[in-house]
Amino acid sequence: MKIIRNVAEMQKQSMELKRAGKTIGFTPTMGYLHEGHASLMEQARVESDIVVASIFVNPLQFGANEDFDQYPRDEARDIQLAKEKGVDYLFIPAVSDMYPNPTGIQMLPNQRIAVLCDRSRPGHFQGVLVVLSKLFHLVQPDYAYFGMKDAQQLAIVDLLIKDLNFPIQLRMVPTVREEDGLAKSSRNVNLTSQERAEAPHLYQALQLAETKIVDGEKNPVNIVDEVKQYIKTYTSALIDYVEILSFPNLTAVDWIDQDVIIALAVQYQHVRLIDNIIVNKAGERVHALR
Ligand code: PAF
Numbered sequence: 001m002k003i004i005r006n007v008a009e010m011q012k013q014s015m016e017l018k019r020a021g022k023t024i025g026f027t028p029t030m031g032y033l034h035e036g037h038a039s040l041m042e043q044a045r046v047e048s049d050i051v052v053a054s055i056f057v058n059p060l061q062f063g064a065n066e067d068f069d070q071y072p073r074d075e076a077r078d079i080q081l082a083k084e085k086g087v088d089y090l091f092i093p094a095v096s097d098m099y100p101n102p103t104g105i106q107m108l109p110n111q112r113i114a115v116l117c118d119r120s121r122p123g124h125f126q127g128v129l130v131v132l133s134k135l136f137h138l139v140q141p142d143y144a145y146f147g148m149k150d151a152q153q154l155a156i157v158d159l160l161i162k163d164l165n166f167p168i169q170l171r172m173v174p175t176v177r178e179e180d181g182l183a184k185s186s187r188n189v190n191l192t193s194q195e196r197a198e199a200p201h202l203y204q205a206l207q208l209a210e211t212k213i214v215d216g217e218k219n220p221v222n223i224v225d226e227v228k229q230y231i232k233t234y235t236s237a238l239i240d241y242v243e244i245l246s247f248p249n250l251t252a253v254d255w256i257d258q259d260v261i262i263a264l265a266v267q268y269q270h271v272r273l274i275d276n277i278i279v280n281k282a283g284e285r286v287h288a289l290r
Contacts, residue, residue, distance in 0.1 A: 005092050183202075
């Protein structure tokens with residue numbers, strides 16, 4: 001595995017690979033890698049000649065009061081894991097190289113926004129769009145792999161790729177969970193032991209919603225109410241949102257007769273957690289963008 005820290009070198013390397021006719025699978029990350037990232041790399045390894053992963057904690061996507069400084073980092077461990085997963089090139093740029101000047105262009109999505117995480121993290125997705133546009137130009141992937149846990153990010157990346165004609169196929173990879181159901185996240189290390197013990201109830205709340213839909217409940221309001229009640233009963237987390245929206249368009253639904261995302265976000269002392277499931281009108285899980 002080759003580690004590239006320089007932006008110009010990454011782009012030169014990708015251009016050479018493309019000229020040689022190689023397909024590139026790309027897993028962008030912010031590091032502190034876990035099994036969720038590993039599953040993205042594994043899928044990339046199966047589908048592409050060359051696997052590129054990036055580690056870059058992107059300051060543009062963190063708000064002033066968010067955890068940019070506390071975001072966990074462990075480069076040596078990440079390098080080891082990427083090597084084990086068969087990554088060919090690990091791109092670890094410096095902030096000063098990615099953003100030598102304040103960005104002169106802003107990217108403002110018009111759709112799939114003003115819901116879910118965008119409400120409590122204004123500006124976050126603009127930062128994600130800028131960094132991903134840059135990374136896509138530098139890495140020139142044929143396939144890009146994103147986890148379903150960040151479903152709004154995935155929906156917005158889908159829009160970015162389609163609207164701006166990036167020649168990239170987006171792959172949606174299922175959320176990897178701990179044995180007790182908690183979605184894997186780099187941020188889980190910042191939970192207190194009590195929070196960690198109760199956090200699996202978040203996924204159980206989503207499963208409760210799923211069961212309701214399987215049993216024929218079509219009214220999203222009733223389901224959202226039950227999910228909120230469940231979270232309040234079994235956890236000490238503050239609910240940021242529980243929403244049921246169409247997927248991937250993320251529009252309001254007043255009757256569940258299509259693919260929907262049931263998504264939640266909660267705030268713990270030092271950590272904000274998100275999780276979701278995507279189901280069709282019969283309550284069966286959906287695992288691909290349609
Ligand atoms: O999901 C993440 O880790 C980040 O938002 C991403 C896609 C690497 C962009 O910084």
